Amino acid sequence: MSKDKVYIIPCSGIGKPTASVGRNAAYRVVDDMRPDTCDTLCLGLLTLRDEEAVSKVRDSKVITIEGCAKDCARKNVEVSGKTPDISHRVHDFLKEHRDLKPESVLDVGEGGRKLTDIIATRLAEEADELAGK
Amino acid sequence: MQADEKPIEAGVNEVETKEERPSKVGVLSCSGESEAEGTIARNAVRLVIEKYRPGMVVTLCLPLYLAGDGGEREFARKVPVIAVDGCEKACARKATEKYSGEVESWIDIRDLLKQWGVTDKLSRSHPGKLEDELAEKVAQEIVHRINTLIQEGKVAVDNL
Numbered sequence: 001m002s003k004d005k006v007y008i009i010p011c012s013g014i015g016k017p018t019a020s021v022g023r024n025a026a027y028r029v030v031d032d033m034r035p036d037t038c039d040t041l042c043l044g045l046l047t048l049r050d051e052e053a054v055s056k057v058r059d060s061k062v063i064t065i066e067g068c069a070k071d072c073a074r075k076n077v078e079v080s081g082k083t084p085d086i087s088h089r090v091h092d093f094l095k096e097h098r099d100l101k102p103e104s105v106l107d108v109g110e111g112g113r114k115l116t117d118i119i120a121t122r123l124a125e126e127a128d129e130l131a132g133k
Numbered sequence: 134m135q136a137d138e139k140p141i142e143a144g145v146n147e148v149e150t151k152e153e154r155p156s157k158v159g160v161l162s163c164s165g166e167s168e169a170e171g172t173i174a175r176n177a178v179r180l181v182i183e184k185y186r187p188g189m190v191v192t193l194c195l196p197l198y199l200a201g202d203g204g205e206r207e208f209a210r211k212v213p214v215i216a217v218d219g220c221e222k223a224c225a226r227k228a229t230e231k232y233s234g235e236v237e238s239w240i241d242i243r244d245l246l247k248q249w250g251v252t253d254k255l256s257r258s259h260p261g262k263l264e265d266e267l268a269e270k271v272a273q274e275i276v277h278r279i280n281t282l283i284q285e286g287k288v289a290v291d292n293l
Contacts, residue, residue: 012164012194014175019194023166027258042171044164044224047196048231075200106179 005039006061006127009084011073012043017102018090019067021116024108025090026065028120029127037131038124046076054080061085061130063123086126093119154289157191158279159212161236163225164195169255170219170242173264177242177271178217185276189290195225198232209234213287215278217271219243237287238278242271 010026013019030038045053057077063086064073074087093115094101102112162178165171182190191212197205208214209229215238216226226239246267255264282288 010166012166012175012196014162014178014192014194024258026166031258040166042164042167042222042224044195044228045222047164047199047228048224050222070194070197070200072194072196072200076196079199106176106183 004060006034006037006063006130007057008038008040008063008065008123008127009043009057009073009077010040010065011067011071013067013072014105016067017105017108017112018094020105020108021102021112021119022065022067022088022090024113024116025119025123028116029123033120033124034127037133038127043073043076046080049080057082061127063126063130064088065090065119065123085130088119088123090115090119093122154286155212156189156289157212158186158189158282158288159208159214160190160192160275160279161195161208161214161216161225161229162192163216163218163220163223165219165224165257167257168219169257169260169264170246172219172257172260173255173268173271174217174219174225174242176260176265176268177275180268180272181275181279185272186279189279195228198228206233209236213237213282215240215275215282217242217275237282240271240274240278242267245271245274 008026008029010023011019026040030040041053057080062084064084066073066089074084077084100111100115103109160178162174163171165174193208214229214236216229216236217240218225220243226236229236283290
């Protein structure tokens with residue numbers, strides 16, 4: 001992985017469908033929409049202060065996306081010495097699209113998938129800007 | 134689970150301490166966003182919570198050890214913990230040991246896949262039939278570990 005990549009880092013939320021939406025949106029960007037310019041990493045490595053992971057986020061552009069207000073992704077990035085360039089919460093998107101409420105953690109449902117697409121599109125646009133494109 | 138349901142991680146504060154013989158088991162998945170095995174870990178833990186041992190398992194979002202209000206660090210002191218890691222980096226086990234306490238049991242999914250002879254390329258972002266089957270198998274392994282804790286008397290249960 002290159003340090004020149006934009007890192008899209010979702011929270012690791014395992015208890016909320018909104019966390020699944022955030023993670024799915026991040027995957028959509030790094031694996032489908034912008035695989036050459038974006039990547040993600042395991043947030044748990046930052047929790048453990050893994051040197052390689054910390055170095056990556058310190059030296060890269062970072063966008064975080066959260067499934068709840070505890071902001072685990074942003075806070076774990078900040079503890080690594082990096083203020084995320086952009087931070088999002090899935091709930092802010094949900095407020096704008098109240099009809100797209102995700103259903104469950106394992107299957108976010110049709111509404112959750114549409115919300116995922118909306119968030120992924122925004123993330124990809126922001127990643128382009130951060131990458132200087 | 135619906136979006137407005139109470140988060141599962143809140144449950145850790147509601148269970149008994151280990152000294153009082155807890156009635157819950159803590160099952161903690163690694164974050165694993167960058168690895169296919171991490172996706173299997175998260176999905177397997179959810180399967181156990183929702184399908185195989187509903188009401189018996191409490192969990193926690195791993196990064197809350199750093200980002201939470203401190204109560205999360207009581208996790209391994211209140212319940213016996215099974216750490217489920219996607220790879221040998223063992224973030225769930227190590228983070229629990231670093232911030233909370235010893236784990237009772239540890240699963241390394243990459244090692245399990247080797248034992249099962251799985252050599253297929255797996256997807257972190259688009260889990261298909263194979264990934265779903267593996268998540269089910271890992272879920273069964275977690276259930277086996279839970280049953281072992283019960284047999285060892287580390288968890289109090291009325292019935293299974």
